[in-house]
Amino acid sequence: MEYLIAVAECGTISLAAERASVSAPSVSTGIGLREAAFGLQLVVRRHAQGVSVTVAGHQVTEAARAVLASTGALSDLAAEITGADHRTDQRARVRGVPSGHCTGGAAAHPAQL
Secondary structure, rough: HHHHHHHHOOOOHHHHHHOOOOOHHHHHHHHHHHHHHHHOOOEEEEOOOOEEOOOOHHHHHHHHHHHHHHHHHHHHHHHHHHHHHHOOOOOOOOOOOOOOOOOOOOOOOHHHH
């Protein structure tokens, strides 16, 4: 989910990979796995021009943002609980890709597809 969000915000797989600190093939593979799992085309790969996010891709991206925000809220709650209860030292961790930090590229809006 993080890779799809990064691609949607950056407009290219290479910039999304840079932002996520992973290789471009990892981002491409991750998105491909999501596409296969959901049975949807989430991005249109245009080699020289980067990628365009499909209408379905934009919908899934927004849902993914909501899921990650909820997961972050759960992590915050867990930190509050563990801070108040010193009997346990477990921490909830959420993997995420920082928002922003794209040095170029612009994802296509669904109306542009």
